[in-house]
Each structure stands twice: as C-alpha cells, then as structure tokens.
C-alpha cells in the first residue's frame with residue numbers, strides 16, 4: 001500500500017468521516033439495497049418505525065393538486081446566468097514550465113473536486129497537466145481510472161485553450177510513477193501542500209521544482225487549493241472543468257439515459273428491454289413523468305459516527321458502539337451529548353423513515369416516482385420498507401436495469417456513483433438525507449443548472465421528530481414553512497466555502 005498520507009479537510013458535522021474508515025469488517029455487514037435482495041443483517045432486531053403516529057397519518061395523507069404542481073414546477077428564474085467562460089482568457093503559455101502530476105484519494109465526488117483544482121494549479125503554474133491518477137479507495141476498492149469514468153477526449157478538448165493536458169508523461173519522465181513515490185523520499189514529490197494553499201504557495205514551492213526537474217508530483221492533493229483570493233479566471237476555470245469538461249464515458253451516459261427514460265415513462269425492466277424502450281419512449285414523449293432522486297446515504301459508518309439513536313433498540317446501540325470502538329479506536333467517542341441534544345442540533349442523519357415523512361409532509365403523494373441513489377442502507381430492507389410504504393413507486397439501478405445492462409458497472413463503486421450522479425442531474429428534484437460530498441456536489445451542479453434541490457433543514461426536523469405528541473397537520477405546516485427557501489434558490493458563496501457547492505457569484509452573474 002502506498003504511503004501517501006491523505007487528510008480530509010472539509011468542514012461540517014461529518015468531516016473526516018471517510019478518512020477514518022477502516023476497510024476490514026465492512027462488506028458482509030451491509031445489506032445491498034434492492035427489491036430482490038434478502039436482508040443479510042442478523043445483528044439487528046427489525047427496526048420499528050420510530051415515529052409511528054406521524055407514519056400512520058402520512059400513509060393516509062392526501063396531497064392537494066395545487067401543492068403538487070407547486071412542488072414539481074421548476075425553479076423560478078432568479079436572474080442568474082452562468083459564466084464559466086472567462087471574457088479575458090489568458091492564452092496558453094508559449095512554453096510549459098513542466099508537468100504536474102496529482103494522485104487523488106476519496107470517492108468519486110471528492111476526486112472530481114481534486115481534478116478541477118489540478119487544472120487550476122496547472123494554469124497558475126503555466127504547467128502541463130497529466131491526466132490525474134485516481135487512487136483506489138480502501139473502502140470502496142474500485143480501481144477504475146480517470147479514463148474508465150470520464151470522457152478524456154472531451155476533457156482535453158474543452159480545456160484546450162486554457163491548459164495543456166496530456167494523457168501520459170513522455171518517455172523521459174516515465175520513471176515518475178506512483179510506485180516511485182511510494183518507495184522513498186523523492187525530490188520531485190510535493191507532499192507538504194497545506195490545506196487550501198494559496199496561488200502564491202504554488203508559485204513559491206512548486207514552480208522551482210518544475211523549473212529544476214521538469215516535473216512535480218503533488219500528493220496528497222485533496223482540498224489543497226484555496227477558494228478565496230484567486231484571480232477570477234482561475235475560479236471560472238474551476239467551474240468550467242466541473243460543469244463542462246467533466247462528462248462521463250459514453251456507456252455510463254447511455255445507462256443513465258435509459259434509467260431516466262424508464263423513470264419518466266413508467267416502465268420497468270420486466271416490461272420490455274433493449275431497443276423497444278427507445279421506440280416506446282419516442283411515442284410517449286408527451287406524457288413524460290417527473291421524478292425525485294433521493295440520495296440516501298445511511299450506512300453503518302455514518303450511523304455509528306453520528307452516535308445517534310436510530311430506534312433499533314439495545315442490540316443496535318450496542319452494535320454501533322462496538323463498531324465505533326473497533327473502527328475508530330477511541331477517536332470517535334460515545335458522544336457527550338444525549339440523543340435529544342444531537343437531534344435538536346441537526347446532527348443525526350435522517351433515517352429512511354424520517355426522509356419519507358419529510359417528503360410526505362412537503363406534499364409528495366404515493367404516485368411520486370422516487371429513485372434511490374445509494375447502494376447500502378444500514379438496517380437493510382426493514383428500514384427501506386417504511387419508506388417504500390410511503391412511496392410505493394420506488395426504484396433504483398437494480399430495479400430499473402437488467403443484470404446485463406449493469407454488468408459493466410457491477411461492483412465498481414465509482415462507476416455506480418457516476419450513474420447515480422448522472423441520473424441525479426437529470427431529475428426534476430434532488431434531495432439528500434445527509435450532508436456529504438454527494439449532497440454538496442449536487443447542490444453546486446444543480447444550482448449552476450438552475451435545477452430544484454431540496455436541502456433538508458436538519459435542526460428543524462430533529463426538533464419536530466422529538467415532539468412525540470405533534471399532530472400531522474402541525475408537523476406538515478412546520479416542514480413546509482421550514483423548507484420554502486431551501487429548494488435551490490441561489491445562495492452566494494461566503495469566504496472559505498467551496499466554489500463547487502456555491503458557484504455564485506464566482507461562476508454565475510446576474511443577468
């Protein structure tokens with residue numbers, strides 16, 4: 001295993017969670033999500049609905065058509081347009097200062113940000129970027145390369161006037177490999193880039209290496225470029241990479257399109273397959289249906305890390321406490337806060353039941369098409385079933401695509417995540433049950449495309465769920481009021497915040 005040591009420096013309640021993960025123990029404890037898959041969890045009693053009164057009311061809810069049309073209507077025009085293309089593009093330098101190599105850890109969405117930052121750093125240094133190397137994550141274990149996930153030709157072509165990019169190092173530098181840097185201290189390796197380093201830091205510390213050796217390999221590189229005090233054209237270039245240059249390989253887009261079409265035209269894979277879809281779809285264009293993507297990241301790590309109580313009783317609490325101890329060995333303590341305190345602070349990820357109640361209270365009825373973008377749910381089928389009772393038309397990759405269609409992405413976490421990303425970007429509404437990289441990536445990309453994205457008000461929901469006597473009507477009213485301004489309205493980036501989550505005002509301007 002390579003000794004590059006990476007650190008995650010993102011803020012937020014779940015910061016650092018992923019780097020703490022330990023690979024052992026993981027696979028068999030999770031239950032894969034899917035209509036057909038049996039629960040493999042034996043340690044749990046069946047988790048019961050925690051909010052059974054609300055749940056019963058929600059099952060009988062009737063949504064007004066006014067409320068529904070309001071929910072499904074696209075965002076009002078807010079008078080912002082995108083401007084990733086800088087007006088004064090700085091021309092490519094006549095001579096490159098050398099090659100920049102980066103090694104990116106994390107899951108797909110974290111690597112995506114690293115790619116955007118790498119292009120920006122190459123621009124700052126007038127260097128040539130080598131297509132970034134994607135590390136194999138110890139948890140997800142997907143060895144897919146950049147080329148397996150993203151369309152490289154498109155990437156290089158879209159950025160050709162901004163930065164020069166090569167697929168591979170020329171022969172004279174072929175010694176500069178991951179193995180080379182893993183086995184000894186090397187003069188061409190930059191390993192001390194501080195989190196959110198400034199442009200000047202790169203000019204002072206990396207440029208001399210480039211000029212001396214013709215190459216610099218930066219690792220670790222996650223979250224290593226500041227979001228503040230950068231030239232406007234560098235910020236816009238970052239957005240151009242994220243929102244224009246990075247597209248998935250054709251087979252991912254094709255599968256994504258097929259899933260979107262099946263969601264819109266209410267077909268399932270058992271109805272018909274292959275070419276028939278296309279024919280039917282063309283004929284039924286007029287009746288395109290709408291759908292919500294729900295990103296339900298509720299896995300054991302997240303459940304254990306939050307130290308909240310999720311209603312699985314003593315057995316579950318013990319299992320989570322033990323897991324915390326084994327995985328984080330005392331670095332994540334049993335919280336000093338009570339479950340009530342954690343909840344009212346909005347620090348507990350929403351369970352499938354809770355996100356279901358939120359969607360029901362917002363007005364989504366039982367004819368809503370819901371696509372689940374996620375593949376592991378702690379508590380498995382039992383936890384999913386409460387959500388499914390509220391939303392019977394619930395789908396995922398497995399229910400919508402045949403085994404044959406899924407064969408190319410099977411077991412490959414990054415490719416699975418790429419399909420979910422693609423479907424999420426094509427949904428009418430996106431909502432995430434917990435903050436994290438996927439949530440942030442979608443908030444940013446969908447803001448850029450002016451698409452509706454509901455951001456759950458975790459603290460409000462935590463408080464409402466604590467009130468065991470609250471009536472459905474009061475719950476519903478409080479939920480609706482608490483989410484009117486959380487549906488994708490532009491929020492301007494504040495200092496230190498990520499340009500990939502808040503692309504305005506750097507990459508968008510008021511028309």
Ligand SMILES: *[C@@H]1O[C@H](CO)[C@@H](O)[C@H](O)[C@H]1NC(C)=O
Pocket residue numbers: 059060061062366367392
């Ligand atoms: C959907 O809800 C309506 C009204 O509450 C109910 O009559 C109907 O049976 C439900 N349909 C399904 C499929 O659950």
Ligand SMILES: *[C@@H]1O[C@H](CO)[C@@H](O)[C@H](O)[C@H]1NC(C)=O
Pocket residue numbers: 091092093094097124125126203207
């Ligand atoms: C990069 O190139 C531009 C234009 O050729 C030049 O103005 C700038 O000083 C160069 N920067 C570095 C770090 O070499």
Ligand SMILES: *[C@@H]1O[C@H](CO)[C@@H](O)[C@H](O)[C@H]1NC(C)=O
Pocket residue numbers: 086087088232233
């Ligand atoms: C364009 O360049 C000029 C001067 O070179 C600078 O003053 C201006 O801020 C730049 N505009 C943008 C949008 O970067």
Ligand SMILES: *[C@@H]1O[C@H](CO)[C@@H](O)[C@H](O)[C@H]1NC(C)=O
Pocket residue numbers: 467468469470471474475
């Ligand atoms: C719980 O909800 C009820 C109404 O549904 C309300 O009267 C009561 O004040 C709430 N309790 C708390 C502690 O907020």
